[in-house]
Every structure is written in structure tokens, then in C-alpha cells.
Amino acid sequence: MTDPEQSERMSQLEKRIEELKAKDAPKAHQEEHYSQAQHAWRMVIELVAGLLIGFGMGYGLDVLFGTMPIFLVLFTFLGLAAGVKVMIASAAEIQKGKEE
Structure with missing residues (x-):
């Protein structure tokens, strides 16, 4: 075997x-899909956490003061508003990251 044949082989x-490595490499679309799912779960968790914290605070204040539905309803709505606000901030952060 001569040297040019060996270099050709x-x-x-x-x-x-390289072709086999490229075939087995993960696709960018799949990574983007998982990233979007993570962002969606983050936003859902932020909304639910706001609701639960508001509900818990309202229930605690109602038990403390003996006024059952007043603080519960009020703080549940405040928790919802806080959760939506945090979700909007997260969406703006994600959008800013995609533009860069």
C-alpha cells in the first residue's frame, strides 16, 4: 500500500x-421544544403558587379574625393578580432572551 492510497482511505x-456523528447528534428543534416546555411549566407554577399563597394568607386571616369568606376571597384574587404579573414578567424575560 502506497502513501497516497493510505491518505485517501x-x-x-x-x-x-463525521457523517455518522452528524446523524447521531441531537437536533436543535428538540432542544427548543424542551426549553419551551420548561418555560411553560415555570409560568404555570408561578401562577399556581401565587394563588395558593393568596388563598393561604386569606384563610389564615379569616381564621384569626373570625371573618370567614372576606379575606379568603380578597387574598385569592390578589394572589391571582400577583401570579399573572409574575407570569407576564417571565414571558417578557423569555422573549428578550429569544431576541438576543
Whole structure:
């Protein structure tokens, strides 16, 4: 085997290895999909956390003062508003990250 034949075979082998590596490489669309799912779960958790915290505070104040539905309803709505505000801030942060 001469040197030019060996270098030709080596280049063919390297080309085939690169093709196989490219075939097994993860696709960018899948990574983007998982990233979007993570952002969606983050936003859902922020909304639910706001609701639960507001509900808990309202219920606690109602038990403390003996006024059952007043603070519960008020703080549940405040928790919802806070959750929506945080969700909007998260969406703006995600949008800013995509533009860069």
C-alpha cells in the first residue's frame, strides 16, 4: 500500500465518521421544544403558587379574625393578580432572551 492510497482511505474513513456523528447528534428543534416546555411549566407554577399563597394568607386571616369568606376571597384574587404579573414578567424575560 502506497502513501497516497493510505491518505485517501483515511480521508474516506474520517468523512464516514463525521457523517455518522452528524446523524447521531441531537437536533436543535428538540432542544427548543424542551426549553419551551420548561418555560411553560415555570409560568404555570408561578401562577399556581401565587394563588395558593393568596388563598393561604386569606384563610389564615379569616381564621384569626373570625371573618370567614372576606379575606379568603380578597387574598385569592390578589394572589391571582400577583401570579399573572409574575407570569407576564417571565414571558417578557423569555422573549428578550429569544431576541438576543
